[in-house]
Amino acid sequence: MAVKNEVNYKNEKIIEIANITKVFGNVTVVDNISLAINRGEFVTLLGPSGCGKTTLLRMIGGFETPTSGTITLEGKELTSIPPEKRPINTVFQKYALFPHYNVFNNVAYGLKNQLVPNGERVNKDGSTKQLYRHYTKKEIEEKVNRALKVVGLEDYGYRSTNTLSGGQQQRVAIARAIVLEPKVLLLDEPLGALDLKMRKEMQLELKRLHEQIKITFIYVTHDQEEALTMSDTIVVINDGAIQQVGTPKMIYDEPANAFVANFIGESNLIPGTMPSDKNVTLLGSTIPCLDKGFAKNEPVDVVIRPEDIQILTSTDSKAQFTGTVKSEIFKGTYYEMEIDANGYEFTVQSTSGHEVDEQVGLYVEPNGIHIMKKLRTINEFYGEVDKDNLIWMCKGDFDLIVPEGLEKGDRVKISVPFNAVELTDDEEDGVIGANVTQSIYKGTYYQVQVYTDTDEDFFVDTPYEWDINDRVGIKLNKELVMVEKYEEEEEE
Amino acid sequence: MKKGFGTILARIFIYVMLAVMYAPIAILIIFSFSGSSGIGAWSNFDFTGDLYLDLFQDASILGAVGNTFLIAIISSIIATIIGSVSAVGIYYLPKRIKPIVSGMNQITVVNAEIVTAVAFMLFFIVCFGYMDGYPALIISHTMITIPYVILSVMPRLAQLNPNLYEAARDLGSGPFKALTSVLLPQMLPGIISGFVMAFTLSLDDFVITLFNKGSGIETISTLIYSSTKHGIAPAFRALSTIIFVGVLAVLIGINIFQARARRKAIKGA
Known part of the structure; x- marks a missing residue:
């Protein structure tokens, strides 16, 4: 398939995006983005709607021309190559299946356009010319059936696309793209139109598919949970600019700024200052943390995840903050509480519930405290x-x-x-x-x-x-x- | 269930409306089987097919029929091609320009026909010195029917998945193949109804034809009009009946075709 020298694929860059800017009218949608994507990676472009992630994807696919900057695939400049000539295929947001074809012909559509090398012709002057041919009917049938099998729709070839469920249509769209063995597969919010249960199922399926076919996936979504579940690398984008690039764990545990912390997962975001290395002052208490290298009393943003806060009795000497439980909701596997302490309303998740109006103490381990530079002071x-x-x-x-x-x-x-x-x-x-x-x-x-x-x-x-x-x-x-x-x- | 007074009144209203709509045509058809030149007098109604025989012997009528269909076929084919391509173009225009262009398209639809007719006459004089006959009629008929083709194709396009064309490009088709293999089949119902509309509009156009035909060429409508000066020739009743039945047949044919296509689509499910 697409990946031949699998040995070093993780370190080999397949796509390089350099200083890409896209301006529509007088709105800058993508603002000087540079990004390298490794071969075989599952990369997710994550951001709120209108942040420029889809525009970036469309520029990789060839459906938009960058205002400035370059995109290269395996070292070859892509910018002036039309979409039909790029070894990249797309799974569109609302599937975009061809309604007048059945499932089989939808999947076969791209194969009928593809040419395969078919020997060489020796010209009179001794030079050789590479010859090409179309796939035979039998080859197409084999490939289509194999692709349909990969997405679990073996017996659906004859079916009309509008008789399929949303999830099945999604699978056809994926089969239609992967049957061409592209070097990169682009997915533009492919699960957005599915219901929650189906979406969860397809997330796992996509992950499995990625492991099976080893094609580079570039996935666009605004759903942070989806991004955390599936990706090798997450690229958080806001306002047309990259906020952070990292593994799901890095993005969740060490958000680069307040935007990322707020966008990924639930978090308590509290302004503070750094009186010295490994100490942070917030809400009137100075508590130990692991971060250092800030100027003395530099204003910072502090992120504390709701599950990192321990609830103690209000008299416990370990307590860093004391407060009152304002509300409590049972969420199935844990309780979520709003606790008013030192003038801040903490969101806390805990496996044990506490009564509303109960006085409690709060404690956070040093590694549960994440310090971020303020974006702008x-x-x-x-x-x-x-x-x-x-x-x-x-x-x-x-x-x-x-x-x-x-x-x-x-x-x-x-x-x-x-x-x-x-x-x-x-x-x-x-x-x-x-x-x-x-x-x-x-x-x-x-x-x-x-x-x-x-x-x-x-x-x-x-x-x-x-x-x-x-x-x-x-x-x-x-x-x-x-x-x-x-x-x-x-x-x- | 007992029907209310209001329901009965509504029924009566509908029947009266339908009667007023179709009675004139019914009368025309009935009298097409009478050779009598005085319409309305039942006393001298003789049931004969003479008018139909006369019709096929009258060279001027047959000539006008030929002209009418020739102009309608050529102009509606050209209008269908230009209109369909324009609809695709308009559909993919940037959001800000799109309503302006589709609004401009509708100006000629709502414009008074007499204004369009005079405008075309002036246009032919100013730009070509003078033009009449087939070229003038084909050009003007094509131009007035293009907007109707666009109007019947656009709604089909609006229903399509916006990424359909891009999906075809993505899967290796060039712009032209993406258009013909993916968009065209989806637009076909709109194109067919646009063609039928353009054809019938050209067929029964009178005002624009009268102003631009010049001398020496007649269509059905202008021939009937010029003959009214000395009483409508009875043969026109037969001609009108044939046209009406022809249009009716086409209409029924289209309906059957569409119903069958719909049933086929459901069956494929």
Whole structure:
């Protein structure tokens, strides 16, 4: 099959994506992504809808042309090769089976297009020419039946595709792609249209199939559980950029940033600081951890998984936090509780339940605490002084404190702490308008990311929850914002 | 079950509607079997097939019938090809442009026919000096029927899985083969009904034909119109009956064909 030198396949790069950017109109969907995929790997592109993962997959398949950057397959540049000439096949989101063909002819469709070497012809001048032929009827029949057997549909060849269940249609779509023995198989949310039970079954089946046929799989999904179950490598994507690449265990245990921690599994995300190596201060307590190498008192994000928190009696001296059980839900194999401690609502999973209003102590082992660098600690913008003590930035006139000695037209750097930004429900009430692109609950407040019409991001700490994609207005608290003169460098 | 007064009223309404719709045609058919030139007087109704015999001996009528069908066949075939290809093009347009183009397509559908007719006449004079006869009629009939073909093909495309064409490309077909082997079979019902619509529209077009035919060429509709000046020749009753029966037969044929195709699809299950 596709893999001949299996010995070193894990280290051999099959696909290399270099600085790929895709812009639709004026929206950058994929933003300068670089990624290498090893031969035989099961790679999952994971991210929320609209993050650019499907666009990236479609560029590998040849259905979209990158705005810039290159994709190479086994060292060969793919960008200008049309999809029908790429040794890559796709399983589409809603199967895309051909309704006018039966199952057999759906699977045979690609084989009828394929050419196989058929000896050489010696020309008069002595040069040789490679000859090709189509598959014979018998060869096609053998291959189709073998592929149908692999997906467990041996006796379904004569059936019309619209009489099959969703799961069976999915299998036909997979058979139709793998029968061509592609070097890479692309799967675009293939299980999205199936019900939960079927989805779980197909997850295991896909995993088994991958082990059996040893083709490189690139799988797109927004379902983190699916990604964790099946993948060798997960690529977490958000806002068109890679957030983290790693094995499922790495991604789960050591999320690179708050986005990954929040997206993968349930987690308690708490702001903290690092007073010294292997110690972290959060919610007023300083507790031991395993992370080091941060600046003294550097602000960080702390991730604690719900299953890593132990519940003790409130008087236990080991307790790092004490609090009250707010709610308790039995989830079949464990209890999930909301426990209010030190002003933060912890989500805790435990095999033993606790009564609501019970006083408890909480303890986390050092290896259950994951420290992440803050993505950004302050918003920085550049603008210029406008008339009447106003600063012109992001196409809005902000009322800020302009330092002495600056004149109209001077370039300035504006540093805006997250808590200096005020969002308004009505866009008109703000100085400029923006879209909410992300909202992460940090225990005591929400960290919201908004995207202005001038392509700038504002990070905002706010006590209120904002809905993603809402239009909001932006106002700044001038007491907290720092404006400095900005000496232009050559780059600017 | 006892039927309410409202139900009975609704029934009566429907029957009256149907009667008013079909009575004129019924009368036409009945009087096509009478040689009498005075319609409406039952006293001199004589049951004969003379009109049908006259019809097949009248060279001007037979000529007009030939012209009408020739123009309808050529223009509807061209319109079906252009319309189907355009529908695919429109379907794959970017989301923002798509509604604009499909809206533009409908302008000619809702436009008053007399305006289109005069516009075509001016167009032929301005652009070609002067044009009439077959070329003018084939061009104008093709152009007015293309939007109807597009309108009947587009809904079929909209029902398709959006990745179908890409799936064919993915499995090794070039753009043309993907179109003919995957999209075309799916579009076929829409293409056929688009063709039938284009054909009948061209067949019974009067206004545009009258303005653009020039002299020396007549179609059925213009011939009937010009003959009304000295009373409609009785033979036209026979002709109209034949056309009506012909259209009816085609309609029934299509319905039977579709029903059979549907049954076959279910049976394949």
